[in-house]
Amino acid sequence: MKVVIDIPNDFTGDYIVDKFKDFFSRVIADIDCKGMCGRYEKEIAEMFLKAFDDSEEKIPCKCQYNSNSIDNEPCCKCNRKVSENNDTKNKVTSLEIIVRMIDNKPYYEIKYKKVGEDYYHVGYSSSNIDNVLKWRDECFELVDVKVTNADRIRNMSDEEMAERIASSPNFNCADYCDSFTQGCTFNCGKKGREIALKWLQSEAE
Structure with missing residues (x-):
């Protein structure tokens, strides 16, 4: 089965910043960690996730990283995500890149825990490890919190x-x-x- 995604114009911005991909990443993480749903539900979520990942290069990026920048145009990846957090990096106490296999190909995600929270987030996902490494360096600040x-x-x-x-x-x-x-x-x-x-x-x- 192949999933084809047609994104309405009103949701193009959300699609570009991986909000939909991030949602399916969280669904799969919940299934794996909490035993929610079953094998078929997980397969469906993975198919959607792969469809987003396969088509991520089809939407042109006009940000500063692609040599055709527009004034005040936010990056369609990291800069946009960071701007949603008051123009500051995500301050985290734990940060790691995790990998899992989808269709026998590696898929990379960032697992992180924000300061003041006792649970993990999983997002900033891509099959391209270079993208994930860039987001890790540009979008996060690892802070040392004293343990009481x-x-x-x-x-x-x-x-x-x-x-x-x-x-x-x-x-x-x-x-x-x-x-x-x-x-x-x-x-x-x-x-x-x-x-x-x-x-x-x-x-x-």
Whole structure:
């Protein structure tokens, strides 16, 4: 099956700045990460994404990067996207290029996390790695955000948290064990870390 996209004139601007491509990239990311929808829905989204990518060169760009610039004409890629963010680069705490295969060809995307957010965005997509590298350099600013003790605790794994709890001088088995019947539960042969880990992974009441 081949998808052909006819973009109405009113939406040409949105098409040029990859808003439609970005939408389908997010759909596919949601399907992969959250188990949403199924294989056929993913295939449909990938077909649309590929159709946008295959036709991205068909719309002429008259920006400063193509040697035929027009005064005050925003770039149809990075500059337009950045201008939507108050003419500043996207400040991010995490930035990486990810790749997946579509029809046995690599497709590149930028995965990033904005300052103050605890979730990732995926966008700025292209089958041309040079485009993605350019957008990464021109559209993003990687900032070093100091990690607080609270941040460190929030990012702990269950095992790390259990170790932290069990190593406390105030650790009391009775607070975490559901079978505290005959004195100290260490009589059951379990260690404090095991008891704390089981409590952390049990359903909240």
